[in-house]
Amino acid sequence: MNNKEELIFDCVILGSGPAGFSAGIYAARGNIKTAILDINMFGGQPSNYFEIENYPGFSQIEGFELMEKFERHADKFGVQKFPMVEIEKINLNSELKEIETKDKIFKSKTVIISTGAQAKKLNIKGEEEFKGRGVSYCAVCDGAFYKDKTVAVIGGGNSALEEALYLTKFAKKVYIIHRREGLRADRLVCQRASQNEKLEFILCAIPVEIKGSNTVEKLLLKDLKTDSVKELDVDGVFPYIGLSANTCYFNGQLKQTNDGFIETDINMQTSIEGVYAAGDVRNTPLRQVVTAASDGAIAANSAVKYLENKLLSVTAES
Numbered sequence: 001m002n003n004k005e006e007l008i009f010d011c012v013i014l015g016s017g018p019a020g021f022s023a024g025i026y027a028a029r030g031n032i033k034t035a036i037l038d039i040n041m042f043g044g045q046p047s048n049y050f051e052i053e054n055y056p057g058f059s060q061i062e063g064f065e066l067m068e069k070f071e072r073h074a075d076k077f078g079v080q081k082f083p084m085v086e087i088e089k090i091n092l093n094s095e096l097k098e099i100e101t102k103d104k105i106f107k108s109k110t111v112i113i114s115t116g117a118q119a120k121k122l123n124i125k126g127e128e129e130f131k132g133r134g135v136s137y138c139a140v141c142d143g144a145f146y147k148d149k150t151v152a153v154i155g156g157g158n159s160a161l162e163e164a165l166y167l168t169k170f171a172k173k174v175y176i177i178h179r180r181e182g183l184r185a186d187r188l189v190c191q192r193a194s195q196n197e198k199l200e201f202i203l204c205a206i207p208v209e210i211k212g213s214n215t216v217e218k219l220l221l222k223d224l225k226t227d228s229v230k231e232l233d234v235d236g237v238f239p240y241i242g243l244s245a246n247t248c249y250f251n252g253q254l255k256q257t258n259d260g261f262i263e264t265d266i267n268m269q270t271s272i273e274g275v276y277a278a279g280d281v282r283n284t285p286l287r288q289v290v291t292a293a294s295d296g297a298i299a300a301n302s303a304v305k306y307l308e309n310k311l312l313s314v315t316a317e318s
């Protein structure tokens with residue numbers, strides 16, 4: 001017998017980054033009964049960003065602080081919050097969508113997926129073995145362990161360069177390893193990186209193996225111009241080579257791109273009626289706090305309209 005508590009909502013939001021909280025604010029202000037669930041603590045990826053300086057209205061703010069402000073704002077409108085849930089299965093195909101956790105079943109007429117994305121792995125020898133012992137995907141979390149040490153950051157995008165700059169606060173030397181001559185990061189960030197004396201670029205090279213005893217000691221790099229492999233002495237390796245969408249719970253229920261991001265229309269509607277996607281998890285040309293927040297607002301507005309058209313709101317019924 002199933003003893004799980006059943007909870008019914010108009011809108012369940014999965015994921016509590018900027019897209020999720022923005023959706024929560026707009027849904028609750030649209031007067032629909034709204035819950036926000038996260039498998040982790042609230043705040044999503046930006047909670048781990050040292051500084052954000054391109055969210056309008058805040059020329060410089062810590063990621064954690066900005067996400068706390070998002071959360072307080074959603075609290076003001078009465079969004080019900082469920083952090084650290086253990087999701088067991090999700091069925092999006094019925095009229096009343098079901099999200100089953102370890103101890104609850106959430107039933108909802110609409111679902112907004114804002115589960116974000118996570119760091120891609122290098123998939124090289126030693127990466128898994130030294131995870132937490134020199135291999136880290138979060139400079140803000142682990143940077144302080146590298147005081148006066150030498151680290152390598154992999155990638156040429158905004159994340160790689162911004163996190164490399166952050167690591168220079170602790171490390172005595174930071175290598176940025178990038179696979180081609182041109183960088184992908186914004187010009188301003190590239191300029192700052194090129195002016196930082198602790199940073200050294202190694203271009204047209206890829207990591208092929210991470211070596212060490214207890215912790216990381218060496219990174220093997222392949223020079224893509226000569227095919228030769230050289231050893232670099234490092235104490236830490238921080239891969240920042242892009243993101244993959246967090247969609248493992250949906251088991252092919254939704255239309256996704258070849259690399260896994262959820263397809264939506266301009267209203268954030270996915271391939272299933274009543275199910276929306278917002279933020280980094282969806283197929284979008286720009287992944288920023290501001291675009292995620294915008295997606296969340298559009299998704300919630302679409303959910304409210306969908307419920308109005310169907311006269312489905314719990315609030316309307318009661």
Ligand code: NAP
Pocket residue numbers: 052053054122154155156157158159160162178179180183184206240241242243285286287288
């Ligand atoms: P990204 O922009 O996709 O950059 C990934 C980088 O890793 C690229 O330089 C790529 O090289 C390299 N790369 C990919 N696969 C690789 C592999 N197997 N081996 C070696 N190198 C590899 O990812 P991101 O920097 O994580 O950023 C993700 C999104 O968040 C972007 O839209 C970014 O603008 C945004 N973001 C914005 C900010 C900000 O505005 N403050 C901060 C962080 C992130 P190629 O260039 O050759 O493809």
